[in-house]
Amino acid sequence: MEILNNAIQDEYPDDFAWCYGCGRLNEAGHHFRTGWQGEQTLTIYTPKPEHLALPGFVYGGLIASLIDCHGTGSAALALHRKNGHEPGEGNTPPRFVTASLNVNFLKPTPHGVPLKAIGNVQEIHPKKFKVITEVFAHDHLYARGEVVAVVMPTTFLR
């Protein structure tokens, strides 16, 4: 199993690190972490015992959540790289939010093994990225998703 050394979420400013999916400061959350694997992006997550659809299979909402945060993290990685930075260098990354999320559940996903979300990022416009994500278990493909992520608007700041 790969280990992600440098994830984009590790360097989000504290005020932006509370996401239930990928915020390092949200104690009850999933703590999804997303990094580069060559030109693709990678998030690895092992669902908890309670993340069931039926016994033996992963809850679809967890897979949707994984694709969602993997998408915003991947967009942040891509814009950060475009700006000349890599995670782990200590530069504050951009923060994205999800405009739309599409998930196709191809087959029931087995529970009890790590899931790997692998993404390909495409710039649509300087503040808007599309991320195509495939979710694997044991190197078999179980779900495919697409996220359109936009740089966080000021309406998200109170």
Place this chain on the structure above:
Amino acid sequence: MEILNNAIQDEYPDDFAWCYGCGRLNEAGHHFRTGWQGEQTLTIYTPKPEHLALPGFVYGGLIASLIDCHGTGSAALALHRKNGHEPGEGNTPPRFVTASLNVNFLKPTPHGVPLKAIGNVQEIHPKKFKVITEVFAHDHLYARGEVVAVVMPTTFLR
């Protein structure tokens, strides 16, 4: 605030009641419950304190999960009604799984208030239903989603 007396999930067979989103037997889950409101379907859920995107706003993955389970529940309600049954009458309802899930996040959703998912169900084919769902907080629309739900295939049974 409306109270749902008869939810379809209350009558799923025990073996199908473990979903993290809507399974009444999954102690750690969300316990989404979906019923009829006239010709539309309704799920009401108040996100937990940890279900944050940023402080003050609801995590998108939770909204996606709500739309997902609301979709499968709504499809089950529709097929159950087509078969001549209503929840609360004690007849075992059909169980659906999600083939695809699309969510458009229209505006940041405020945290700390009940969310109402309201669905319109359309039969695509006797075992396949489309559910269009709108998610409201304080009667304002914050997200719109679409689920294609299919009668659970036997590959989900171990």
